[in-house]
Every structure is written in structure tokens, then in C-alpha cells.
Amino acid sequence: MNVSGESAWFDRSSWSVIEVRGNDRFDLLNRLTTNDLSSMPVGSGKQTVVLTDKARIIDVVTVCSLQDHALMIASPGMASKIQQWLRTYTIMDDVRTKDVSEATGLLEVLGPRAADVVRALTDTDPSALPLSHTIEAHFGSEPIRIVRMPSVMETSYLIIAPLDVVGSIRATLEDSADAIPMLMESEMAYLRVLNGAGEQGHEWTEAYNPLEAGLLHLTSFTKGCYIGQEVVARLDSYNKVKQRVLGFSSEGSMEEGQEVVVDGVVVGSITTVVPSRRSGTIALGFIRGEHAHPGSTVHVRKDGAEFEATIHLLPMQD
Secondary structure, eight states, X not given: OOOOSSOEEEEOTTSEEEEEESTTHHHHHHHHBSSOOSOOOTTOEEEEEEEOTTSOEEEEEEEEEOXXXXXXXXXXXXXXXXXXXXXXXXXXOXXXXXXXXXXEEEEEEESTTHHHXXXXXXXXXXXXXXXXXXXXXXXXXXXXXXXEEOOSSSOEEEEXXXXXXXXXXXXXXXXXXXXXXXXXXXXXXXXXXXXXXXXXXXXXXTTSOTTTTTXXXXXXXXXXXXXXXXXXXXXXXXXXXXXXXXXXXXXXXXXXXXXXXXXXXXXXXXXXXXXXXXXXXXXXXXXXXXXXXXXXEXXXXXXXXXXXXXXXXXXXXX
């Protein structure tokens, strides 16, 4: 591969992949998630939030429209829960789901020159692909799928293919490690925290609603009813969002689950922590709106230990 610098890759094969088939697939998904999926031409895609009936986050998923089915990309280990949730509301709908996670590999290519890497691998230029949209390409003679994804490094493309094909692509990337390095889990976590990107089990849990978790851009207020819609609309209309996700930095060693404290009162919690490149730690966490003032100092505590932390708007700098 003749591509140099400003790109990297990460193995996303732990992510869940669900095929959704049937004539009513988009009608059902539109009724069960926050974004407007009523018009989904082949090749289009959208991120959307799967909610409980109390508007709590089950997961954030990417839904892509293929010729005869929808492809749903979800967080690791979430396929069974999402399938069960869909079946709960599938009554007379012509909808069938299939978990294909174990047979599917996913590689994320990211960075300013990510499109060049994908082009070199597939002879397909993805640079004009809108966010969450998808195109079919080939690695050699093998068909693969490319999806434009939100990125923590400017631009990101997800390559989706059977496991053996992804193994071959991975080997090609490993042969070009000097020009296109593989990111480690710790590096991806660091980039995620800096950019304020949530993750299932951390910022995306049933403890929070999409407005609190910074997912307003994935929430339609015009498409009509969906599960959790009344609660979301009420929170928005009456400005009742009690807390929001922000960044935190501290010279101390913050930990996930620590309480955020102001004047001795618990006003939030820390949800993701990574080491700072300078000193101490940086984190994502939730804090009540009346205390969400970037630049101000709060305390974090756990098991009696307490130290100062500074609040930051997202994305952060370190």
C-alpha cells in the first residue's frame, strides 16, 4: 500500500451486526428509535438511539439501507438485547432479525487520510460518502461494505466483511504498520474521551436519556411517535434536562463511578476515565445543569477520598 501518515486503523469486530428484513423493517425501526428513518433510500444510513419506554438509552446504533434488508451496527454484546426489544413491539409487522455478529468482521480506518487508505485497499473512493451512508466495494474479488462513521480523528470509514476477508485486510494493514499503525484500546479510549464520544455501558446506559447524553442531533422532534418520544419531548419543551455530559480533568486519579460533588452535595458522576498525556487524568461524566460551568472547579470522591477536578466543554484539549 502506498499511503503514508495521518491515518490509523482499529479492529471493531466486537461490534454487533444485525440484519433486519421484511417489508415493514424501516417502519418498525422508525417507531422504536429517535431519528427519522421514514425515508431510507438504498445506500443511505443514519445513527439513531434505541430507547426504553421511559426514554432511557439502550444503545446508539447505525442503520444502513441495503437492497433487500437493513443492516444495524450496534455496540459489543448488544445484539440479543436489541433483537428482543424489537420483537417485543413486532406484532403484525413483516420484520425478521438475524444476528450475524459472529460471522462478520469490522475494521475502522480513521484519520485525515482515511479515504486514501480505503481507496488503496479497495480501488473505491469513499470520500464523497455522507455520514452513515454505505457503498459496496471489493477487496480483490471479495465483496465488502464501506460505511462512513462519526470519527474521533476527523474522518472514519468502517469496512464490513466476512471474518476471513477481514483477516486478509487486517494482514495487509499490518504489513503497512509504519505508514498506517493499528491503534490500541487505550489510544482509542483516550481519543474518545477527548472528543466527548459516548460508549455503551459508560455514557450510554439506562441511567441517562439522549438529551443528557449529548445525542440531541440524533433525535427527531417532527417525525411523530416513537417509544420514549413523549418523555423526550417533555424534557425538551419544558427545559427539564437535569444533567449533561461534560469533560473533567484532574491532577488526581479519577475513577469511573466517582461522585461529582459541589459544596458537599452530590451533583453528578464520572463515567469514563483515561490517563492524561500531561499529568493526572481526564474523564467524561454527568453533572447537574446548574453546576455545568466550564472552567469551574468541583470535587470528585469515592470511599472517602476527595480531590479537585476542572469542568471542560467537549471536545477537550489535553
